Amino acid sequence: MTHDLVYNILSLGVPFSVALLLASLGEMFNQRAGVFNLGCEGIMCMGAFLGFLPAFFLKTGPLAPYGIVLGFAVAAAAGVVLGLLFALVTVTFRAEQGIAGIGLQMLGWGVAGTLFRHFIGGVTGVEGLAAWSIPGLSRIPFLGGILFNHNPMVYVAFLMVPASWYVLFKTPWGLKVRAAGxxxxxxxxxxxxxxRVRYQALMLGGAMAGLGGAYLSLCQAKMFADDLVAGRGFIAVALVYFGRWSPLGVLGGALLFSLAQSLQLAIQVAGIKFPYEFAVMLPYVLVILVLSLARKARMRGPTHLGVPFNREMRY
Incomplete structure (x- = not known):
């Protein structure tokens, strides 16, 4: 029983972390450049809906295999557009980033919900992205099913961690991003x-948040609903603080939250006598703890995070 419970928690926790991981890595680039984007939640909502839309309309017929690929592409493009919008407001017009982020969150959530009711009308599912077992590695006892038996987006998300580290710390553009923040x-x-660097970072962060939202609708839930994102965009912002603006730290935070989420599901499925309300609350308690420690972490972060840049003014 204990072995099966641990296996279920770990095997669920890995795919659960993907949406958070993608959004958090994108937010990490934003914050490294000096901009924190509380609108990540709204971008994920738009990515979840717009990614779901092509897969829904192309779920039958000869183009069905391309619907999911097109969905991810549309979600990433929508994220870029919303990232540009946020950059226009906060970088060019130098609006207060927190207020602008809340506005973007409300915009994305409201537009996604409205378009969903207009074009689809009710909750319905799609086939989604199927799991792809890595030959050989998926046969490893215990670890094979946990790490190497998932849909391709899981592998892409985890490969983004070393890729993000390389871009941030080993490329000229990464140096510019760190300098800008x-x-x-x-x-x-x-x-x-x-x-310009901040614009680029926000476009990249928007694209990754859009992909994270599309993962929720195309791979995890395989459907769209108004509350599908369920605060993950705000959690992604907190995880960047938790991870000390490092890709490996962000990965650890995403796994920690997703394992807490899978724990509460495993407890309910296993029928363990434990108040499920506390189990459901556990992941969000972790986020509160992360935010409570954010003040100390802030000392290690980008010194001009949240400060608009104006070359004509002295700081």
């Missing part, structure tokens, strides 16, 4: 266009 005036004096 830490010492934007020094970066500007070296010829770096700080606002």
């Amino acid at each position: 830490t010492e934007p005036r020094a970066a500007d004096s070296m010829g770096i266009n700080v606002n």
